[in-house]
Amino acid sequence: MVKRYTQYLLVLCLLISGAASARGLPELTDLIKENSPAVVKINTMERSQAARGGLPPQYQQEIPDIFRHLLEPRRQQRPVASMGSGFIISADGYIVTNNHVVEGADEVTVTLTDRREYEAKVIGTDSRSDLALLKIEADDLKPAQWGDSEELEVGEWVVAIGSPFGLDYSASAGIVSAMGRSIPNESRENYVPFIQTDVAINPGNSGGPLFNLKGQVVGINSQIYTRSGGSIGLSFAIPASLARDVVAQLKDKGRVDRGWLGVGIQDVDRNLAEAMGIGKPAGALVAQVEAGAPAAAAGILAGDVILRFNGQKILEQGDLPHVVGQTRPGSKVPVDLMRKGERMKLEVTVGALPGQEDDTQQASVKPTADVGGRLGLVVDEIPEALKQRWNVDAGVLVKQVVPGKPGAKAGLRSGDIVAQLGFDAVGDLKEYQAVVKELPADELLPIRFFRAGQPTFRTIQIDD
Template sequence: MVKRCTQYLLVLCLLVSGAASARGLPELTELIEDNSPAVVKINTVDRNRTSRSSQPQLQQEIPDIFRHLFEPRQRQQRPVASMGSGFIISEEGYIVTNNHVVDGADQVTVTLTDRREYEAQVIGKDVRSDLALLKIDAEDLSSVRWGDSEELQVGEWVVAIGSPFGLDYSASAGIVSAMGRSIPNESRENYVPFIQTDVAINPGNSGGPLFNLDGEVVGINSQIYTRSGGSIGLSFAIPASLAQDVVAQLKEKGRVDRGWLGVGISNVDRNMAEAMGLGKPAGALIDQVSPGSPAAQAGIMPGDIILRFHGQKIGVFGDLPHVVGQIRPGTQAQVELIRNRKPERLSVTVGTLPGSEDEARQVAANPSSGVGGRLGVVVEEIPDILKQRWNVETGVLVKQVIPGKPGAKAGLRSGDIIAQLGFEEVGDISDYKTVVKDLPEDELLPIRFFRAGQSTFRTIKIES
């Protein structure tokens, strides 16, 4: 009798286990079939940059006496081509992708699942969120539905569809492994609370959609962490809640206006929390306040710890730029903070983040404006905080790069520090102006700059 009961229990356990497994492994075929027609493959060509064709391994075995016969092939140049993914958000042909997929491209081609191809128009780009809005003139288009990324939970199943390594319309699945990840961009800005997943994302997936099990887009695949160039199960997506606001602004005015506070911040560690009378580390510690900024006008001071902003909790210091950046400029926001171990409440009028893409669009529409000088680069003195962070003493900070100008063609970006032009060192703004004035035309010249503390050499040419 005991043996028979044990057998029944074993069978029952197996049935329960099988049911749990079925619930844990969702059926995805219908989701993928329904949404794949709205996912597109994007190919771009940048004729302003060229790549040198690689030397075949066979040539390395050619005797030196004959190798010169093959040298012209080694110097062959061709435009840089890249690829990515995107997805259609409306029957009018609007497509969302990553900014880095189309940045600098002269030609953007969109391929649908039925193999139709269209030249796409870039409606607007936003560097800070790494999003771009495209448009194609086509009929009979499928489109996706936006979902609420705020409702996502760690452990929830998600699905990505895209073209990794050019393999069209591949699907991969996994779970949400973390929410609200702070990952600064190359300019050390941090305005996206990324969704972290273990979905297999590879080069070519960039700009593709991340779906929940209801078939709604909850994220846009943007970045991976890798040591090999391929997926190691650590990928990051832009939340749909942020993307929808960015896309709406790009569609309406071709640019994105973000909230600005004007503070430098750092993390609150255990010792600082104890010193400020907090029960545990929390909030954003104010290191500095820019003169005349919204924070300065509101009375925010260095040493304050912001715990809540506009009703949203600031758990770690990286939460503050996420929250402030998504608030429309001109909004009155309430700030809850700790000052000298005492709680304070302040009201601040959120400003507009300087250096918006609006300036670049105005210049692009009026190239004769002369903004950026001969290089098409707007520069300023390097703030002391960047000098300390990146261990640089001299140079000028790139504030804005005008599309199509020599600086853009050389690969300069906002946040770079120019240290050398031609064969002259650049110490400060005065040196920069003098050196730029004397640069010869139609001649390739070296340019050295720092990007996130790393020294880089490129070439630049000022065309006559």
């Protein structure tokens, strides 16, 4: 009798435990079924310059310059395919994905869940946020709904839908692991406060949506941290609050305007906090103020610790670029800081991040066949402040890169400074126009440019 009672009690405990576990896990079937039609698979094709022949690197230094061009590797055109994910944001065919999914692509094809395929037009891209806006002409589209990423909390369940490794419309789930992660891009810029999750994200998920349990898009899957090439439980998504603003600007202007302060910053450790009278490590310590920058005009000095910017707390140095970048150029905002142990409040007029249009009233340039000339680059003279910042004294500033044109295929971005085309130096806008006019077509040519002050050589080819 006692034994049977014990068995009943054990079964009852297991049932109660199972019911409690079931209540603690979300039911995702309806969410995935309802939102999958908004998710698309993106296939891209680009021409790649494949090197053939040439000397091994260890022997190249021994060849005199005058003969080196005879031994350069031969190159041939070879199509390179890539893939990613995206999602529909409007019934008239606008689609959001990652910039790195479509960057340099000659063809972009979008496949819907019902297997319809469409050639997509790239409306605009933004490398700093790794976002791109596409457009297809199609009917009966079901757009996803934006959510508020500011309301996300660590531990909240989220769902990703995409095409990892080309496996169409795969779903995975997990929780938000952290908010506001600072991850600099390859140009050492840091304008995205990433959402960190443990959702299984793999190659092919890039550009796909991250849903909350309400079925709203709260992030765009962008990066993974991995040593194996696959998911190890560290994935990063672009917050919807930032993405919505970027997408709206791309749709309206074909570019993104960001705020600029003009300071070099570092974190505040425990010793610095004590020395500066803050009490605990917090804020962004100003290590350098650029001459003529908005920070200098506002009276910000090296040694100041910025604690709030436009009313938002700055807990660590990575918070400041996120907040400043999302502030519209021309805005006057308050800055709370600590100077020599005393709190101060200043007002700063936010500038435009160099490399962008700083006149927000100027008519926008739409990417058409006539824009940007033979290279598809809208360029201008380099502002003096930018010359000083990057220690560059000649060249032209790239203000816009037209998708699909030679400049885009060469990997140029808005903000780059072109200093050489072919074998001719480019000193100013007049020289640039003269050199471009004489460049031969259908021939690989060297192009030298500066990105964030770092010189880079690549090749460019004009198709006309």
